[in-house]
Amino acid sequence: MYVCVCKAVSHKHIHRAVNEGAVSLRDLKNLTGLGTCCGKCVPDARRTLTEATARRAAAEQPLFSAPGLIAA
Template sequence: MYICVCKAVTDRQIKQAASEGACSLRDLTRELGLGTGCGKCVPAAREVLGACLMSQASAQQQPDTAPATQIWASAAR
């Protein structure tokens, strides 16, 4: 979905930028040109970026249980 019509920036591009380290609207403006036209996209861009950052934060907080599962499976044999 297009977030910034002036610069043709989509939500996918915002998500990609967030996965590559963008963590502020300023980063998105610098990388994608977002918000430099009429500015009506700024609230939607903040929402998409915020959701991406929250998703990344929750993913980092979840423990990786795969190695422990593999250890227990090996020990049971």
């Protein structure tokens, strides 16, 4: 689904940008142009950015940690 119709930016684009290192709305604007025309997309873009950032952080967490093991 499109988040920014003006620049044709979808939820997938935002998730991909986060996976490539975007961490802020400014990063998304620089990468995609999102929010630079009418601005109606900004609230939904913020929600999607928060969701994508949380998913990325959860994916980077180890599944378990055993006592006495040191991560390399």
